[in-house]
């Protein structure tokens with residue numbers, strides 16, 4: 001059976017982190033999942049819009065949900081911050097009828113169909129583990145990871161606050177660990193797995209952010225990780241693209257390859273690495289993947 | 296429920312004469328049901344196995360806040376945490392002292408630093424020109440959940456910003472600041488918002504939501520920080536990176552629908568600051584990761600603009616109503 005999702009990539013996947021988007025498409029293609037782009041959807045506002053314009057933030061989210069209702073599909077995203085922002089708004093709108101009415105009034109006046117409250121917001125990584133048949137997923141793993149030691153970095157905005165999410169979150173979250181096992185890898189347990197990547201204070205507290213990056217990647221490396229995966233385009237930027245910058249300013253060398261979960265899954269499915277944008281990664285996982293016969 | 300054997304793996308800390316810490320791990324086996332509070336088990340160990348084990352406790356009922364320690368990777372109140380909830384598949388749990396405060400011995404920490412942060416925000420009502428003459432009976436609803444704070448420091452111990460910054464004011468102190476700023480009787484609300492907008496204040500929170508997850512009293516410190524940011528900006532405190540960055544979003548969303556990542560650096564840091572980040576930009580450019588200054592326009596952008604204009608004309612209060620104060 002084909003699965004269909006209203007696909008909300010988030011701004012980063014359209015601009016700097018395109019490889020996460022390419023990999024998500026390629027992997028879903030293999031599994032017969034159809035990702036329908038939400039061409040009308042705006043930026044979710046991330047953590048900021050709620051701070052500057054709280055009501056506008058809710059209405060913007062409701063408009064995105066209304067479009068998903070029009071498409072008749074739940075939303076799947078590949079950005080943790082989009083996931084948390086949309087889930088938080090959805091949680092409020094679904095549990096407060098007066099608020100939903102107020103927001104729908106604004107939508108109606110603006111020519112947008114009111115939100116009926118029927119949409120679920122999901123992370124694509126949850127879909128892989130909770131909804132795709134395990135046998136189907138396993139049958140697609142043609143290049144198993146052969147015991148590659150993979151550090152799962154979950155990212156705050158897919159974990160907390162637990163009660164707003166449509167999947168196991170908080171300390172109960174284990175979808176990345178499960179996915180790593182399904183790919184034939186060895187999940188590494190380490191201190192930083194549920195910590196903050198620092199992305200949202202990259203500009204206001206640059207030095208502190210860089211320390212977070214070095215701490216998290218360092219703790220994964222010390223625990224024996226060959227590579228790190230994250231389910232979030234913003235975590236990718238912080239822990240991957242910024243790792244070298246963080247090393248320079250803290251004077252600590254880590255050198256841990258970091259990639260999006262969909263990129264590693266794509267490698268394990270034997271998808272051409274060009275389609276997965278492996279060459280766009282700042283610290284190449286190629287030596288580690290070649291050593292295990294994955295590439 | 297029947298008794299089981301649990302293993303407590305406890306970090307033992309002793310300060311040497313030269314001030315450095317001697318740290319080792321001791322394991323103790325205890326018998327208990329899954330519902331037994333961890334604090335009872337620590338007392339069992341102290342009374343029957345090793346009288347030198349040091350920890351703090353007083354009320355035994357999640358009121359005094361003195362028994363906060365790291366239990367199974369998160370900071371929790373030992374008296375409120377049942378052993379069955381925190382052990383791993385081998386019925387073992389690791390217990391260490393709180394983070395971000397210096398350890399005195401074993402599981403007891405020096406709480407001075409945490410409380411100095413609370414004192415820093417002036418945790419008392421001040422006289423001043425902004426005191427309301429009348430206080431209506433809904434005024435307290437908004438701060439109700441914040442006043443539940445028992446100053447246990449669980450949030451400060453697990454705060455990811457506090458882990459890398461001694462200067463950060465921290466979640467509990469900021470939640471307390473919100474309590475005073477929201478109090479109609481407070482006379483110096485603007486002064487407070489100005490001070491909190493300085494470095495290491497409200498804008499240094501990484502929005503990791505860890506404090507919300509670990510608080511045993513459901514204070515939701517980060518939610519208070521979010522509201523403080525809104526109020527600080529509404530009061531005109533825009534001259535800091537955090538506010539400038541936040542301000543970029545509604546403009547971008549109404550002008551194209553997407554975030555303009557290329558312009559964010561410039562708008563937040565200014566030209567000189569952005570030049571300082573040139574090294575980082577070049578590093579990103581190596582992999583083709585410089586965003587286009589012309590993000591694509593979404594379809595039906597006029598709807599988003601209409602929503603914005605409508606809300607600017609007829610504002611909708613979605614944050615301060617009593618029923619919104621405590622999300623549950």
Ligand code: SF4
Pocket residue numbers: 443444445446447448449450451466467470509510511512513514515516
């Ligand atoms: S906010 Fe919660 S965790 Fe923090 S000190 Fe207060 S009660 Fe403890």
Ligand code: SF4
Pocket residue numbers: 450453454455456457465466499500501502503504505506507516517
């Ligand atoms: S949300 Fe902010 S205050 Fe709370 S733990 Fe994270 S960084 Fe600290």
Ligand code: FES
Pocket residue numbers: 351352353354355356357358359360361362363372373374375
């Ligand atoms: S002993 Fe008082 S809070 Fe635990």
